[in-house]
Amino acid sequence: MESFLAIGLIVGKLAVVIAILLILPIPLTWIERKIAGHIQQRLGPMRVGWHGLLQPLADGIKLLFKEDHIPVEADRFLFTLAPIIALVPPFLVFVAIPIGDSITLFGTEITLYLADMNVGLLYILAVAGIEVYGVILAGWASNSKYAVLGSLRTCAQMISYEIPMGFSVIGVVMLAQSMSLLDIVESQAGLWNIVTQPLGFFVFFVSGLAEAQRIPFDLPEAEGDLGAGYHTEYSGMRFSFFMISEYLIVVFLSALMVLLFFGGWHGIAMIPLPPVVWFLLKLSFFIWMFMWLRFTFPRYRYDQLMSIGWKVLLPLSLANILISGVFML
Amino acid sequence: MTDVTVLDEIEQDGKSTQEVLLNLGPQHPSTHGVLRLVLEMEGEYVARVDPHIGYLHRGTEKLAEDFTYTQIIPLTDRLDYLCPPSTNQAFVLAVERLLDIEAPERAQYIRVMMTELSRISGHLLIAGALPMDVGAMTVLLYTMREREMVLDLLEMICGARMHTSFCRVGGVREDLPEGFAERVREFCEIFPQRISDYERLVARNRVFLQRTKGIAVITPEDAIDLGLSGPNLRASGVDWDIRRDCPYEIYDRLDFNVIVREGGDCYDRWQCRIDEMRESTRIIEQCMRDMPQGPFQTDDPKVAFPVDKALLSCSMETQINHFELSAYGFKVPAGEIYSCVEAPKGELGFYIISDGSEKPFRMKVRAPSFVNLQALQGASNMDYLADVVAMLGSLDPVLAEVDK
Numbered sequence: 001m002e003s004f005l006a007i008g009l010i011v012g013k014l015a016v017v018i019a020i021l022l023i024l025p026i027p028l029t030w031i032e033r034k035i036a037g038h039i040q041q042r043l044g045p046m047r048v049g050w051h052g053l054l055q056p057l058a059d060g061i062k063l064l065f066k067e068d069h070i071p072v073e074a075d076r077f078l079f080t081l082a083p084i085i086a087l088v089p090p091f092l093v094f095v096a097i098p099i100g101d102s103i104t105l106f107g108t109e110i111t112l113y114l115a116d117m118n119v120g121l122l123y124i125l126a127v128a129g130i131e132v133y134g135v136i137l138a139g140w141a142s143n144s145k146y147a148v149l150g151s152l153r154t155c156a157q158m159i160s161y162e163i164p165m166g167f168s169v170i171g172v173v174m175l176a177q178s179m180s181l182l183d184i185v186e187s188q189a190g191l192w193n194i195v196t197q198p199l200g201f202f203v204f205f206v207s208g209l210a211e212a213q214r215i216p217f218d219l220p221e222a223e224g225d226l227g228a229g230y231h232t233e234y235s236g237m238r239f240s241f242f243m244i245s246e247y248l249i250v251v252f253l254s255a256l257m258v259l260l261f262f263g264g265w266h267g268i269a270m271i272p273l274p275p276v277v278w279f280l281l282k283l284s285f286f287i288w289m290f291m292w293l294r295f296t297f298p299r300y301r302y303d304q305l306m307s308i309g310w311k312v313l314l315p316l317s318l319a320n321i322l323i324s325g326v327f328m329l
Numbered sequence: 330m331t332d333v334t335v336l337d338e339i340e341q342d343g344k345s346t347q348e349v350l351l352n353l354g355p356q357h358p359s360t361h362g363v364l365r366l367v368l369e370m371e372g373e374y375v376a377r378v379d380p381h382i383g384y385l386h387r388g389t390e391k392l393a394e395d396f397t398y399t400q401i402i403p404l405t406d407r408l409d410y411l412c413p414p415s416t417n418q419a420f421v422l423a424v425e426r427l428l429d430i431e432a433p434e435r436a437q438y439i440r441v442m443m444t445e446l447s448r449i450s451g452h453l454l455i456a457g458a459l460p461m462d463v464g465a466m467t468v469l470l471y472t473m474r475e476r477e478m479v480l481d482l483l484e485m486i487c488g489a490r491m492h493t494s495f496c497r498v499g500g501v502r503e504d505l506p507e508g509f510a511e512r513v514r515e516f517c518e519i520f521p522q523r524i525s526d527y528e529r530l531v532a533r534n535r536v537f538l539q540r541t542k543g544i545a546v547i548t549p550e551d552a553i554d555l556g557l558s559g560p561n562l563r564a565s566g567v568d569w570d571i572r573r574d575c576p577y578e579i580y581d582r583l584d585f586n587v588i589v590r591e592g593g594d595c596y597d598r599w600q601c602r603i604d605e606m607r608e609s610t611r612i613i614e615q616c617m618r619d620m621p622q623g624p625f626q627t628d629d630p631k632v633a634f635p636v637d638k639a640l641l642s643c644s645m646e647t648q649i650n651h652f653e654l655s656a657y658g659f660k661v662p663a664g665e666i667y668s669c670v671e672a673p674k675g676e677l678g679f680y681i682i683s684d685g686s687e688k689p690f691r692m693k694v695r696a697p698s699f700v701n702l703q704a705l706q707g708a709s710n711m712d713y714l715a716d717v718v719a720m721l722g723s724l725d726p727v728l729a730e731v732d733k
Contacts, residue, residue: 040470041471041474145349145352149370149373152372152373215464216536222715225359225715297464297534297536298463298464298534299465299540300539301539301540301713301716302373303373303713304540
């Protein structure tokens with residue numbers, strides 16, 4: 001009976017997480033368009049529903065009924081596979097992301113995470129890295145020059161930015177003496193890591209932007225020079241898979257920033273709020289940050305992107321490890 | 330046309346690689362119209378740029394041979410569709426010089442003011458489009474907000490926002506509407522602050538500076554050899570502005586600075602236009618201040634309708650004249666003329682040969698965008714695909730004018 005309940009709980013939580021993740025991009029597109037609108041002196045969507053609230057649904061219906069076009073010269077198998085490869089890793093990542101410690105409902109203690117792995121952080125970085133295969137395959141399978149150029153850029157960009165990103169979190173791991181995200185959050189109960197690791201956060205934030213392929217690092221889909229980059233040839237739902245994946249990566253990177261550097265669900269003692277609310281508030285702030293940046297910055301050029309990655313971020317992240325080490329001694 | 334299909338095979342370590350031909354356009358978000366660029370790419374590097382034009386060819390010059398002089402004015406609207414008043418003005422001036430007449434002073438002030446308004450509207454577009462080409466979408470929507478104000482002013486004058494067709498040989502179509510002066514004054518007060526806003530938004534943005542400073546440099550010598558004109562020439566450090574150096578209409582009475590910058594790169598071409606908008610605002614203010622009262626078109630019955638419309642219903646002579654002017658147009662003495670103005674894009678010239686009839690025997694348009702487009706092949710430090718896009722954006726060609 002006990003084990004049945006436990007399994008039921010896990011399955012229930014899984015279903016809830018998947019449902020939330022599938023629904024999440026819908027309000028996010030609306031919010032992004034509203035933010036864009038207000039930054040750009042316009043209103044954003046206003047027609048469908050109250051203040052355009054139903055606009056994402058209209059978009060969804062449109063995407064569903066769009067012709068699902070596969071170019072003649074494309075590699076049909078890989079072309080179909082690529083959006084799925086791009087979509088699955090962001091879902092997998094959320095297995096290891098806790099949104100709180102635990103709550104007690106109807107006498108049962110429910111943990112607010114699916115799995116507490118002792119290598120949680122490593123797992124997250126590794127799984128998130130798989131997403132790039134979807135993008136590379138999409139560009140390659142499309143058999144279009146713009147798409148290939150886009151995926152070539154992705155390749156180089158991901159390799160260059162995953163290294164400083166990995167290094168930037170080592171400082172955090174050193175402080176917490178653990179790679180489990182629960183332990184990392186617990187270690188910040190007194191003092192958030194942003195105070196002790198500002199450099200690490202900076203590197204993580206910048207490489208996070210590059211990882212999510214957002215402006216100023218959105219070269220894989222640089223509209224100005226590549227049309228739409230790697231998803232030039234995609235239409236309908238296949239195209240929307242890439243969009244959903246992009247939004248989920250933004251959410252997961254924001255969550256990581258909160259967990260690693262901003263104390264997770266620990267709030268400020270003066271303002272009493274439930275831990276989960278604290279976490280969600282901080283999460284929304286970082287998601288808003290991503291969107292805010294997108295509409296204020298131009299885009300870097302390919303070689304500038306590379307030199308920032310290798311000449312600035314990598315040395316900085318190594319210096320961060322060194323400084324953290326010296327202080328811990 | 331140069332042959333672009335033969336590609337070099339590059340042998341390296343026993344592996345052979347080939348340059349890739351990339352078709353940029355005619356449908357592409359940053360070709361500003363229907364320009365097609367054939368690029369030879371080595372990865373991200375661009376080995377050669379080969380512009381192909383003609384997708385918007387409408388045969389303006391040939392059409393003009395079958396139109397009367399008044400009918401040609403709407404054709405000129407469609408050349409540089411961002412700033413029609415200045416193309417109207419260029420054409421009308423050429424015909425007036427052939428006819429050896431001059432528009433009344435008030436008409437000249439109105440024309441100059443409208444030209445400067447349209448210069449602002451054209452420059453506003455590029456002020457926002459170049460940042461958009463390098464990825465910053467927001468600036469364009471800010472500049473569009475002010476462009477809307479300019480278009481509203483033009484609409485107030487003549488009812489049309491884009492294709493104004495307001496100039497006539499020997500004057501303009503109508504007098505300025507009531508309440509216009511206040512609206513212009515309002516605009517001239519607001520606008521300089523808004524220009525500073527764009528500068529704050531873009532010119533201090535490090536990413537934008539890295540993308541444009543020192544990119545696609547044109548030296549002064551190259552600029553002259555390529556025949557560049559307008560802001561593109563002045564950004565390379567050549568101090569030449571037709572408005573000041575061979576003044577037409579009332580420009581010699583106006584006080585304005587010619588903006589010259591030294592760098593010759595994408596950023597300087599952008600900044601040059603930003604500063605020119607400030608000067609244009611000053612010119613508009615002066616025009617509104619100094620504009621005399623008086624007729625808005627010449628009283629020469631050979632080319633112009635009677636100013637006093639009441640005459641049409643009581644004077645037989647006037648009625649016949651009106652009919653003939655509408656039906657057949659006016660005759661222009663035989664001869665040829667080249668006359669040019671400083672349009673927002675550069676030197677816009679009309680070369681007209683008249684055989685003494687109502688229609689030009691031949692009309693040739695010296696379109697500044699067409700000539701400026703050559704600079705795509707004359708610029709240095711333009712190695713990457715993204716640089717080509719920035720260069721194209723900073724050159725500010727209007728394809729309707731290129732293809733004619």
